[in-house]
Amino acid sequence: MIDRVTEYARAVVAGKVIAGTPHIQACQRHLRDLERQNTEEFPYHWDIKRANRILEYAEMLTIAEGEEPIQVKLRGFQDFDLGCRFGWLNQKNKRRFRRSYISKARQNGKSFENGIIGTYVAGFGGYNYGKLFTVATKKRQAKIAWEEMAKFIQADEDLSEKFKVYDYKSLIRALETQCTIEALSREGGLDDGFRGIFISVDEIHQHKDNKIYKALYNGTRALDETLVSMITTRGDKLNSFCYEMDSYCLDILNGTATAEDFFVDIYTLDKGDNLFDPKNFIKANPFLASNEDGLNQLIIEAQTAKDMGGSELRDFMTKSLNMWVRNADDQYIDPDKLKKCAKNKKLDSMRGKECYIGLDLSGGGDLTTLSLEFPLDDGHFYTYSHSFMPKGRLEEHIETDTAPYDIWANKNLITVTGGQMDFKNDYKFIVKHLKDIISEYELQPQACGYDPHNADGFLADLEELGCPLIMVTQSARFLNDATVDMRLNIKSEKFEYDQENELLAWSFSNAAVVENSFGEIKIDKKVGAKTKRIDPIDACINAHVAYQKCNDIENQDLEKNMEDYLSLMGWDK
Numbered sequence: 141m142i143d144r145v146t147e148y149a150r151a152v153v154a155g156k157v158i159a160g161t162p163h164i165q166a167c168q169r170h171l172r173d174l175e176r177q178n179t180e181e182f183p184y185h186w187d188i189k190r191a192n193r194i195l196e197y198a199e200m201l202t203i204a205e206g207e208e209p210i211q212v213k214l215r216g217f218q219d220f221d222l223g224c225r226f227g228w229l230n231q232k233n234k235r236r237f238r239r240s241y242i243s244k245a246r247q248n249g250k251s252f253e254n255g256i257i258g259t260y261v262a263g264f265g266g267y268n269y270g271k272l273f274t275v276a277t278k279k280r281q282a283k284i285a286w287e288e289m290a291k292f293i294q295a296d297e298d299l300s301e302k303f304k305v306y307d308y309k310s311l312i313r314a315l316e317t318q319c320t321i322e323a324l325s326r327e328g329g330l331d332d333g334f335r336g337i338f339i340s341v342d343e344i345h346q347h348k349d350n351k352i353y354k355a356l357y358n359g360t361r362a363l364d365e366t367l368v369s370m371i372t373t374r375g376d377k378l379n380s381f382c383y384e385m386d387s388y389c390l391d392i393l394n395g396t397a398t399a400e401d402f403f404v405d406i407y408t409l410d411k412g413d414n415l416f417d418p419k420n421f422i423k424a425n426p427f428l429a430s431n432e433d434g435l436n437q438l439i440i441e442a443q444t445a446k447d448m449g450g451s452e453l454r455d456f457m458t459k460s461l462n463m464w465v466r467n468a469d470d471q472y473i474d475p476d477k478l479k480k481c482a483k484n485k486k487l488d489s490m491r492g493k494e495c496y497i498g499l500d501l502s503g504g505g506d507l508t509t510l511s512l513e514f515p516l517d518d519g520h521f522y523t524y525s526h527s528f529m530p531k532g533r534l535e536e537h538i539e540t541d542t543a544p545y546d547i548w549a550n551k552n553l554i555t556v557t558g559g560q561m562d563f564k565n566d567y568k569f570i571v572k573h574l575k576d577i578i579s580e581y582e583l584q585p586q587a588c589g590y591d592p593h594n595a596d597g598f599l600a601d602l603e604e605l606g607c608p609l610i611m612v613t614q615s616a617r618f619l620n621d622a623t624v625d626m627r628l629n630i631k632s633e634k635f636e637y638d639q640e641n642e643l644l645a646w647s648f649s650n651a652a653v654v655e656n657s658f659g660e661i662k663i664d665k666k667v668g669a670k671t672k673r674i675d676p677i678d679a680c681i682n683a684h685v686a687y688q689k690c691n692d693i694e695n696q697d698l699e700k701n702m703e704d705y706l707s708l709m710g711w712d713k
Contacts, residue, residue: 143188144195145223146174148216157216160423162406165393170224184228184236184400191227195219197264198256204295212256217407217426222253225367225403234365239357240403241370241389245424245462247434248407250371254340255288257369261338262312262319263302267365270337272321275356277346279310279325285340285371286310286323326352335359339368345375345382349542353381374408375458376465378475378649383464408462415461416442424462472651472663472677473630481630482639487524490514491581496690497574497588497605498612498683500675501567501595506533507554508565510574511679512583513687521629522636523683525644525676527554528570541673543646553643571601578605589686591678610689612682620660622684623653647676 149167151157159167176182201212214222221242228236244250254274262272274289276282289312293299304313310323319337326347339356347353353370360366372382389404391397413420421429421438428434438460445456457463490512498511512524529537529545534556538545548554555573557566578585585607592611595602602609612618629635637644650672651663663681665674 141188141192143191144216144219145191145227146170146186148220151216158419158422159426160406160408160410162390162393162404162408163217163423163426166405167220169393170220173228182400183231187227187229187233190229191223194222194226194256194260197260198222200296201256201259201292201299202295204291209295215427215430218249218253221405222256225257225369232364235367236401237403238360238366238401239368239370239399240405241372241385242405243372243374243386243389243462244407244426245428246373246459248425248427250373251285251288251340251342254285254342254369254371255292257367258285258289258321258338258340259292259299259303261367262314262321263299263317265317265319265337267319267337268317270317270319271335272319272338273334273336273356274321274323274340274342275325275352276342277326277348277352279323281342281346282323282325283310285342286312286321289321335363336368337363337366339366341368341370342372344370344372344385345377345380347381350381350385351542353385373459374462374464376454378464386464406462415457416446418442421461424460472653473627473648475645475649477631477633478645478648480633481635481637482645483522483636484639485522485636486638487512487577487581490522490524490583492583494584494586496586496683496686497607498679498681498686499570499588499590499595499602500678500682501565501591501593506537507673507675508567508570509675509679510570511676511683512577513680513683515687516636520634520636521684521687523644523680525637525641525680526573527643527676528557528565528573529554530558530565531556532558543673548643551640551642553641567598568601571598571604575605587686587690589682589684589689591682608686608690610686612685614662616654616656616660616662617658619662619681619685622681622688623661623663625688626681626684644676644680647674650674651677 148157149170152159152164152167153171173182173184174186177185195214198214199212202209203212225237225240226235230236242250258272258274261267262270274282274285290305290307293303293305293312302315304315306312312321334356336356336359341353341356344353353368357368360368370385374386375382377383386406388397389406392399392402392404393406407426408424409415409420410423413423418435418439421435425434425438429438441456441460445453454465457465493514496513498513500509507527507529509525509527514522514524516522534545534549537543545554549556557569577583585605587608587610588602588605589610589612590602591614593614599609626635650665651674652665653661654664655661663674663677665672
């Protein structure tokens with residue numbers, strides 16, 4: 141029996157098929173799993189018949205769209221992505237993969253593949269009265285995969301006898317199994333309570349958080365066999381659920397994360413690839429770049445992007461090359477650079493050391509953050525950050541900010557202050573918390589940089605710290621040196637923080653650079669992101685200001701700073 145999936149995987153790994161590293165890793169994973177199947181550590185097995193069954197089904201379908209109907213003929217990558225998800229079984233002979241994440245450039249058949257899966261599972265999957273969903277943030281997007289299923293049914297006489305399509309209510313019913321396929325969207329009131337045997341979640345780069353995914357995936361827990369299929373093209377929102385999921389999936393592929401029930405395949409260019417070389421286009425466009433017309437279309441798009449640059453280039457890189465692109469015109473720091481600064485290091489390791497304090501005081505009911513900066517002997521800086529939020533504001537801000545403040549509170553990254561009816565931070569409590577930390581860890585505070593906003597009421601408490609108090613004026617002129625220097629420290633990996641402090645990392649990702657007429661900078665929230673908090677990074681910069689002032693380095697050589705910055709960016713003069 142021919143094993144189309146494995147033959148393709150071997151061809152990719154052998155270099156006979158041009159592919160990017162993540163797709164090669166997906167193929168390597170399949171081959172590696174074949175070698176360890178039916179073992180104690182890996183209780184899954186490969187069933188060629190089950191894999192071939194969906195491939196054979198797919199090639200019985202008709203593509204009605206176009207000048208004339210044509211029969212489906214799968215490409216190798218489609219054999220792989222479809223066959224893997226149905227051919228791998230657990231000990232109960234149920235599908236191994238309950239989740240999948242497939243990322244490709246646009247117009248490469250993501251919704252087409254989910255359309256195949258949807259009609260197959262609904263009509264021939266052996267499950268009665270099951271519910272299937274196509275889901276997106278907007279109904280129009282949710283209907284794309286649903287319409288693929290409807291077109292397959294309407295183009296085939298045999299399928300038309302087995303399914304009923306209700307276009308007016310975006311519903312398909314399988315007449316023999318009584319399974320239904322429904323298009324849902326967030327704007328249409330999507331919420332908890334959906335138990336889907338197959339769920340197509342479309343373009344997750346448009347999802348502002350993980351709520352849709354979690355609501356649907358949580359509903360599948362009681363089902364023996366299900367598949368939540370996420371499909372997307374990458375984008376430019378690095379502070380997003382999609383970027384987090386994509387990063388996790390890359391970890392699965394490279395072996396740093398283990399999720400045996402999660403199928404992952406990502407089609408993209410590799411670092412260092414020439415963005416405008418047509419030979420590389422197929423890495424992100426396994427369908428479009430495999431035919432002459434599609435390749436020519438991509439060549440034209442590439443030339444336009446190269447000529448125009450800016451947003452046109454960004455759009456080409458995301459939608460046509462499936463690359464993450466940072467809209468970095470004003471971004472304070474590259475998240476990948478910050479990630480390299482994350483260390484398995486806790487405050488306890490700073491016991492007895494000198495530190496510089498930074499305080500950012502909210503207007504009352506938002507985040508208030510304290511930061512401790514520790515200069516280390518090797519020229520590095522370790523930063524401890526802790527935030528506070530009144531209990532009465534917690535639930536409100538979870539919704540408005542789409543941020544997991546409750547989870548961060550459980551991880552002791554946030555202290556929730558007061559009772560249910562308290563909507564304002566108790567600054568005296570925060571100062572006491574600071575004093576307790578200093579005492580517990582025998583710290584030696586050298587100075588405290590504080591935002592004068594809302595500080596008048598507890599300056600006397602701060603004076604009890606026994607160190608100089610430095611008022612940090614919130615202007616670009618005053619903050620420039622510390623802001624620039626901290627960015628350079630991060631770029632050169634001299635900045636260190638606890639790898640478990642997700643709140644601090646989130647704050648950094650929300651920070652944008654604003655510049656005055658003299659070219660001096662400070663950080664602010666990104667445009668249009670009023671609820672994306674930057675209080676933790678503000679506190680870090682206040683602490684760094686205190687360090688600089690106490691060590692007589694406020695008068696930095698700005699030209700040298702610029703040279704260092706350009707060097708780190710790879711733009712040496």
